[in-house]
Amino acid sequence: MTLPSLLLPKNDRLPPRGGETMFTKIRSTLAILLVIAIMLAACSGGTGAPAPEAATSAPADSSQPAEPAATEAPAEAASGGQVRIGWGGSPDTLNPGTAILSEAYILFELVYSSMFDLNLDGTFSLDLAESWDVSDDGLVHTFKLRPDFTWHDGQPVTAKDVVFTYNFYGSHEDFPYMPVYTEYFDSVEAPDDQTVVITLTEPIPNIESQLVFMYILPEHIWAEHDTPEGATAFENEQMIGSGPFKLAEYRQGEFVTLEAVKDHPTSPPKVDGVVFQTFDNQDALVQALTTGQVDMVTELPNTAVPTLRNAENVQLVVGAPLAPEVTDIIPNQVSEENCPPEDGVCSGHPALRDLQVRKALAYATDKQKIIDVALLGLGTPGLTLIPDGLGVWYNDTIKDYPFDIDEANRILDEAGYLDSDGDGVREMPDGTSPLTFRIYWPSDSSTAPRIAELLGESWKQVGIDLQPQALDPDALTSVCCPTFDYDIIIWGWGSDPDPGFLLSVHLTDEIPTGNSETGYSNPEFDKLFAQQATELDPAKRKEIVWQMEQILHDDVAYIIPYYAQATQAFRTDRFTGWITDQPKVALEDPTSLTIITPVGN
Amino acid sequence: MLGSRYVLKKIGWAVLTILFVIVLNFFLFRILPGDPARSGVRDPRLTAQAVEAIRVRFGLDKPIINCFQSLNPVEVGDCFVNPMDTQFFIYARNLLQGELGISYHSNRPVADLLLERLWNTVLLVGMGQILSIIIGIVIGVIAAWKVRTSVDYGALIGGLVAWSLPTFWLGIILLMMGSRHFDLPIGGKITPGATYANAWEQVLDVGRHMILPTLTFTIVFVGEYLLIMRSTMVDVLSEDYVLTAKAKGLNNYQILRNHALRNSMLPMVTIIALNLGFTVAGAIQIEAVFSWPGLGQTIFEAVNRRDYPVLQGAFLIIAVAVVFANLIADLLYSYLDPRVRAA
Numbered sequence: 001m002t003l004p005s006l007l008l009p010k011n012d013r014l015p016p017r018g019g020e021t022m023f024t025k026i027r028s029t030l031a032i033l034l035v036i037a038i039m040l041a042a043c044s045g046g047t048g049a050p051a052p053e054a055a056t057s058a059p060a061d062s063s064q065p066a067e068p069a070a071t072e073a074p075a076e077a078a079s080g081g082q083v084r085i086g087w088g089g090s091p092d093t094l095n096p097g098t099a100i101l102s103e104a105y106i107l108f109e110l111v112y113s114s115m116f117d118l119n120l121d122g123t124f125s126l127d128l129a130e131s132w133d134v135s136d137d138g139l140v141h142t143f144k145l146r147p148d149f150t151w152h153d154g155q156p157v158t159a160k161d162v163v164f165t166y167n168f169y170g171s172h173e174d175f176p177y178m179p180v181y182t183e184y185f186d187s188v189e190a191p192d193d194q195t196v197v198i199t200l201t202e203p204i205p206n207i208e209s210q211l212v213f214m215y216i217l218p219e220h221i222w223a224e225h226d227t228p229e230g231a232t233a234f235e236n237e238q239m240i241g242s243g244p245f246k247l248a249e250y251r252q253g254e255f256v257t258l259e260a261v262k263d264h265p266t267s268p269p270k271v272d273g274v275v276f277q278t279f280d281n282q283d284a285l286v287q288a289l290t291t292g293q294v295d296m297v298t299e300l301p302n303t304a305v306p307t308l309r310n311a312e313n314v315q316l317v318v319g320a321p322l323a324p325e326v327t328d329i330i331p332n333q334v335s336e337e338n339c340p341p342e343d344g345v346c347s348g349h350p351a352l353r354d355l356q357v358r359k360a361l362a363y364a365t366d367k368q369k370i371i372d373v374a375l376l377g378l379g380t381p382g383l384t385l386i387p388d389g390l391g392v393w394y395n396d397t398i399k400d401y402p403f404d405i406d407e408a409n410r411i412l413d414e415a416g417y418l419d420s421d422g423d424g425v426r427e428m429p430d431g432t433s434p435l436t437f438r439i440y441w442p443s444d445s446s447t448a449p450r451i452a453e454l455l456g457e458s459w460k461q462v463g464i465d466l467q468p469q470a471l472d473p474d475a476l477t478s479v480c481c482p483t484f485d486y487d488i489i490i491w492g493w494g495s496d497p498d499p500g501f502l503l504s505v506h507l508t509d510e511i512p513t514g515n516s517e518t519g520y521s522n523p524e525f526d527k528l529f530a531q532q533a534t535e536l537d538p539a540k541r542k543e544i545v546w547q548m549e550q551i552l553h554d555d556v557a558y559i560i561p562y563y564a565q566a567t568q569a570f571r572t573d574r575f576t577g578w579i580t581d582q583p584k585v586a587l588e589d590p591t592s593l594t595i596i597t598p599v600g601n
Numbered sequence: 602m603l604g605s606r607y608v609l610k611k612i613g614w615a616v617l618t619i620l621f622v623i624v625l626n627f628f629l630f631r632i633l634p635g636d637p638a639r640s641g642v643r644d645p646r647l648t649a650q651a652v653e654a655i656r657v658r659f660g661l662d663k664p665i666i667n668c669f670q671s672l673n674p675v676e677v678g679d680c681f682v683n684p685m686d687t688q689f690f691i692y693a694r695n696l697l698q699g700e701l702g703i704s705y706h707s708n709r710p711v712a713d714l715l716l717e718r719l720w721n722t723v724l725l726v727g728m729g730q731i732l733s734i735i736i737g738i739v740i741g742v743i744a745a746w747k748v749r750t751s752v753d754y755g756a757l758i759g760g761l762v763a764w765s766l767p768t769f770w771l772g773i774i775l776l777m778m779g780s781r782h783f784d785l786p787i788g789g790k791i792t793p794g795a796t797y798a799n800a801w802e803q804v805l806d807v808g809r810h811m812i813l814p815t816l817t818f819t820i821v822f823v824g825e826y827l828l829i830m831r832s833t834m835v836d837v838l839s840e841d842y843v844l845t846a847k848a849k850g851l852n853n854y855q856i857l858r859n860h861a862l863r864n865s866m867l868p869m870v871t872i873i874a875l876n877l878g879f880t881v882a883g884a885i886q887i888e889a890v891f892s893w894p895g896l897g898q899t900i901f902e903a904v905n906r907r908d909y910p911v912l913q914g915a916f917l918i919i920a921v922a923v924v925f926a927n928l929i930a931d932l933l934y935s936y937l938d939p940r941v942r943a944a
Contacts, residue, residue, distance in 0.1 A: 082794055084793070084794075092706055092707050093707050093708055093709075095708070098708055173650045173651060173654045174651055174654030174655050174657075174658055175651065176651055176655075179650075179651065229658075232658060232708055233703075233708060235708070235709060248794070249793075249794070251793075251894075252707065252709075253894050253898070253899075254789055254790065254791075254793070254892075254894050255789065255793030255794070256793075257793060257794040273794065275793045275794040276793075277788070277789060277793045278788075278789070278892060279787070279788045279892045280788070280888070280889045280890075280892040280898060281773075281788075281889055281890050281891075281892065283773055283776075284773075284776055284787050284788050284890060284891070284892060287776060287777060287780055287781075287787055288780070288787045288788065291780045291781055291784075291787070293780065293786065293787050474907075
């Protein structure tokens with residue numbers, strides 16, 4: 001149940017789909033004529049609005065003529081057990097190999113099965129498999145499949161489908177994510193119809209988080225598309241899976257309708273189906289919820305939260321997002337010897353390479369104020385780059401640098417950064433260049449400009465001057481890494497359920513690749529990373545990961561201002577049973593959608 | 602015949618313009634910064650191989666055109682490569698064969714994808730244009746006829762207010778009122794997941810979805826038509842031949858229809874032609890407020906994603922629409938005002 005991606009473009013909207021039939025066109029032409037008629041009628045009647053009302057709800061019931069809210073268009077009559085969900089995006093494609101946007105992964109979670117499910121507390125449980133054995137050396141993983149799973153077209157799900165799927169994902173290099181998940185696969189075999197044996201090239205501790213996104217595909221449909229061009233060109237518009245919902249209708253950029261698989265062996269939904277409708281405008285999305293045109297919304301602007309708290313029949317849910325995002329304040333720390341020879345510009349301010357300066361910046365950052373202003377209170381103070389939404393991997397024992405301007409000033413004084421010319425800005429200990437930092441952020445972020453402004457205010461009090469500038473995300477990438485042509489950037493990462501990836505961005509080896517935005521380098525950290533990558537004992541691995549987080553915090557590789565919370569809301573008068581008491585909030589997840597029931601049933 | 606030479610000349614210019622746009626379209630987007638293979642996703646798990654494979658799939662590894670490997674940053678390349686191995690000539694050849702390419706973002710054929718969106722936009726914009734033109738002309742004529750009366754001032758003020766309303770704001774206000782008080786749908790073109798007993802029900806459903814966006818469109822555009830119609834009409838009505846017509850004892854309707862209206866249509870035709878062309882691009886703001894799946898929305902998204910094939914296709918459609926609308930306007934002029942033909 002999750003979205004893999006790092007910095008998935010949120011709210012992404014999509015180009016349309018083709019294939020409109022002549023029939024629709026004829027009907028739409030009729031619609032023009034109709035609307036002309038309606039409009040003209042409305043105009044002659046004085047005000048524009050009531051006429052259509054009459055047109056759709058004219059019939060007999062004269063006992064209650066003046067109650068417009070109760071009238072319903074015939075087209076909407078069928079929505080009884082159907083959950084209507086409003087969202088701000090739309091999937092880019094239904095092909096799991098090529099999909100990038102989180103909306104696509106939300107659908108995959110509902111329509112497909114994979115070996116594991118990700119639970120709302122961050123743990124994994126078996127999905128398609130009923131048992132899982134690991135050999136002593138950690139190399140051979142044997143899965144027994146449940147015998148009762150079937151594809152939505154009626155064929156049984158067998159081990160052959162699984163083998164086909166893993167080989168398929170691994171063999172297409174132009175799939176954006178999938179080949180990475182099979183990186184350590186040596187072979188996948190099916191000794192019989194219910195058994196899958198995965199042999200790895202080296203033991204890895206997090207096979208669950210690799211397998212969870214590899215949605216099992218039906219070989220009888222996909223085999224013919226297993227060609228270099230075919231695999232990416234296949235649009236998968238039927239999307240035959242084995243999950244609790246099956247695809248009914250897909251209109252890219254408009255809506256997706258799913259139908260419940262009532263006889264699903266493990267999680268039969270109690271509702272009849274789910275509709276995801278795309279709203280290009282957040283105000284409209286909120287309005288759709290308050291007027292009851294949708295039953296749930298997957299994301300809300302923070303500004304809508306106060307209104308919705310008091311809205312009738314609406315319950316707001318706030319918590320850690322299923323795929324947490326980390327916002328980070330990135331100081332350029334790349335040293336001269338680590339400056340990438342090919343791409344490096346490495347124009348960062350020398351003061352930022354000094355741990356004392358970074359510490360002072362950390363002390364001078366008022367995280368609570370940033371949360372209150374930039375997020376309207378909907379966040380928790382940030383600590384380390386592994387967010388609290390990652391459950392056990394989050395090291396909550398780290399002691400944060402409290403907001404303390406005096407301490408920050410003391411550190412800078414002691415380190416020799418003094419304001420020798422009295423202009424309010426400190427200079428380097430040798431009296432040269434003032435501590436004036438360029439600070440950049442992606443122009444598509446609505447929170448980053450506020451963060452930059454608040455940083456400018458509080459850092460000014462410790463004699464540090466900021467030159468703020470928003471950059472187009474592409475331009476930001478080109479100054480960021482591996483060019484290191486910046487002083488400070490406000491940016492972020494999306495996160496895997498496994499901490500491995502987020503930690504890897506601080507490896508010395510990642511400086512020339514562009515993954516490391518800080519240029520941070522610490523041999524001890526690198527050594528620990530290699531250790532945790534092969535540590536099979538979860539408890540020991542957690543110890544190492546926590547230690548790594550502590551090191552990053554001590555070195556102030558990043559300043560993490562906050563962990564943003566996800567806000568979702570649902571109507572209480574339509575369905576009950578939404579899961580709201582878990583650490584993570586994901587009402588669109590199968591965990592909720594398979595257990596909710598219509599109100600009054 | 603004088604008329605056909607005039608027509609041929611106009612058509613020739615239209616074709617030339619479109620050819621120019623085709624070339625410009627290609628280079629315009631490639632001068633923009635940004636890498637379409639990575640745009641939108643700063644995801645390091647997109648391995649170097651994956652990025653390279655995506656480049657190869659869409660032909661982005663090939664030089665832009667002879668002598669230039671890339672245009673932003675400018676990178677000089679081999680001048681003696683086979684032209685058919687450069688992005689520009691592949692684009693041109695595909696276009697000649699009627700191929701608009703594959704969207705980088707959704708891996709779908711651009712032609713399919715744009716056609717449906719174009720149709721939705723034409724439906725919405727066409728409806729709004731027709732209504733605002735009719736209403737604008739009618740009120741404009743009435744205001745001019747009753748010039749300097751309270752009817753005129755009312756129309757004038759109303760027109761100015763409507764013209765200056767921010768589209769986005771008006772849309773949101775209408776959306777809130779319409780959804781709250783009249784139970785009108787908030788977004789989209791049809792009710793998702795609805796099952797229709799017959800085609801009429803579907804028409805009704807689309808009609809219901811169109812009411813608010815069309816109303817917004819009409820209010821925003823009617824002011825412009827009304828004001829232009831009124832001022833031209835006021836001028837025309839002060840002409841001597843109108844006085845003559847009055848003196849001949851013609852009734853008001855005859856004067857308006859036979860003497861005033863045709864003469865004041867020339868500026869209207871110009872403005873309508875221009876608007877028709879440009880509004881094919883979609884009333885982006887209206888489409889955004891009402892989640893209307895139209896062309897404007899598509900273009901906006903494609904720019905953000907550096908989805909060149911979609912942009913090229915969409916701009917081509919707009920260019921053709923603008924050129925075509927202007928051609929029609931030119932031809933209409935010659936019908937409305939024979940003096941144009943001589944020029």
